[in-house]
Amino acid sequence: MDRLIKSDVQELNLFFTKGQKCSITFELTNLMHTMSVAVSLTTSNPSNFSFSQCFSLIPPLSTASFTVFLNQPCDQPPLSMPPETVLVRSSMLPTGKAHQDDLRRLFSKPGPHIFKDATLPISFVGPHVVEFLLSPSNKSLEMNFLFSKAISWCDDSQLNSLLRFAAKNGNSYAVSGLVEAGADVNERDLEGESALSLAVKSGNVDSVQVLIESGSTIDNKIDRFLHETAASGQVELMEVLCLGYVDIELNSVNSQNQTALHVAAIHGHVEALQFLLSIGSDPDITDSNGWTPLHFAAREGSVEAAEFLLNHSFFAKYALTKEGKTAFSLAVDKGNSHLYDMLQLGDMLHRAARIDDVHTMKSCLAQGGKVNGRDQYGWTPLHRAAFKGHIESVKILVSHGARVDLVDGTGYTPLLRAVEAGHVQVAMHLLSHGAKANLKSLKGVVPSDLECFKKYNSLVNPLEQEEGLKL
Incomplete structure (x- = not known):
């Protein structure tokens, strides 16, 4: 025995x-x-x-x-x-x-x-043992065995509460174990928080993935998952959510009528802006105060965010808030001078060069307008002034550092634009300030436009002889 x-x-x-x-x-x-x-x-x-x-x-x-x-x-x-x-x-x-x-x-x-x-x-x-095992301070114990044993003695209500606790702490192992033990992935607490919403706030991609695969649902009326991820800039989490929920509302708004795109702009998360726009978010939508995402980017002084939004919006640059502020005005209010040219001065400088408004040009340049800033066609203000034959504007721009040999989107320098339009005085001034009388400035190829070629020969060759320049 x-x-x-x-x-x-x-x-x-x-x-x-x-x-x-x-x-x-x-x-x-x-x-x-x-x-x-x-x-x-x-x-x-x-x-x-x-x-x-x-x-x-x-x-x-x-x-x-x-x-x-x-x-x-x-x-x-x-x-x-x-x-x-x-x-x-x-x-x-x-x-x-x-x-x-x-x-x-x-x-x-x-x-x-x-x-x-x-x-x-x-x-x-x-449940109190499970909470202790899930606490960040507990790292020395063999959690897997102890955890499985501890949760086996929890009732349904306790399992549901622990699931939200695990999701909040971003513990994907515990989330998976609690779901397997019978926790309800869609139960919400008194504040309307589900395990999924807490997992999204924790930023743990694995926990979110487990909950999606376990049947978690979203309520577009109260869940603002894209707003949460836009605030943290977690693009990977955005992708998981959008793949998991094809019906997620891209332009849903929070209590301030702000979309996730607004939130990403507030925090300057450019990759989040890029992702949200790629899946259909509206860059021109305004919040309850009339602010577009660009307004926030301008206020925060985010160059990358502002530039990206400018390139993908239709009217945000000119949109007025309820206080009558443009994005440029907000940048000025905050002293974000590095955005001035992008938001307004660049446009004003180009327009002034086109109409020979010397006073406005000087004002723009004094406020930080980029003398060599380009428009969507690659033209600088000097290209515009030269093409229009505005000699005073050309002189002002050159004296403020305008580069005489920059090429536009089709390979033309300001000199070639002046020649194309037949402006001899402008061409002479550009030549006298170092412009190269060389057709290869046109991206290395002779212009196919026969008229331009004839004008070039008739205007530039005599000018070269007058200035003592050689081809």
Whole structure:
């Protein structure tokens, strides 16, 4: 015979509750038919655990109950790996009678009369244990085994609450385990938060992916997932959401009537702007104050965001807020001078060069307008002034650093534009300031336009001779 008694459990699952003196009761049965058995209970860590009775007598074929107590109430379960244990020992007691001191002496002496009947591991279970295992500070324990054991003792309501807790902390392993254990992925808390919304806020892509694959749904009336990801600039998370929910509203608005594109512009997340526009977000939509995403980019001084939005919007550059502000005005209010040319001065400078408005040109240049800024055709203000034959504008631009040999989108320099339009005085001025009288400035090829070629020969060749220049 290798044991005298039998335990009704293989392990002790102690349901832990913060701040309470937790306990668990188990039963031991005497396997002897005719003889009483003495029982001794000890723990591997007496400072943590105690018993309702350490020594006891169990009559033949009878069963007795024993309780293990956690000695002190605490906020964190005293977990350990390997887990702490309760050692159950026994010894035959033919007389069937003994005092506690007698039993203590009996078990204090090792020998063949002492049977080691069971070693029962103590496992802490319940939602408070799970919360502790999921806390960021807990990194030293073998979480997988302990976690699986702890959640097996949680009811549906506790599982749902823990799922939101795991999603909030971005723990994809725990999210997956809780879903498998039966947590409802679509239950929301009193504030309307689902596990998915909390996972999105945590920024954990894996957790979001697990929840999508587990059947999480979205409510476009209250869920602002694209707004959350736009604020953090997590494009990968945006992609996962848009692939998972084809019906997600790209232009849904928050309480300020702002779209996700507005939010991305506020935070200057250019990659988020690029992604949102690529899937159909509207760059010209205004919020409750009449602000477009460009207005926010201008206020925040984000060059990349402003430039991208300018290139993809129709009227945002000229849109007025409810206070009558353009994006340029907001940039001026905030002193974001590096955006002035992009938002307005560039346009004004080109327009002034086209109409020979010298005063406006000087004003634009003084405020930071880029003298060599290009329009959508690659023209600089000097190209425009030269083509129109505005000699005073040409002089102003050249004196402010305009580059005389920049080529436009079709390969023409300002000199070639002046020649094309037949403006001799402008051509002479450009030549005198270093413009190269070389047809190869036209992207290395002779212009196919025969008229331009004739004008070039008739105007530039005499000018070269007059200026003492060589081809």
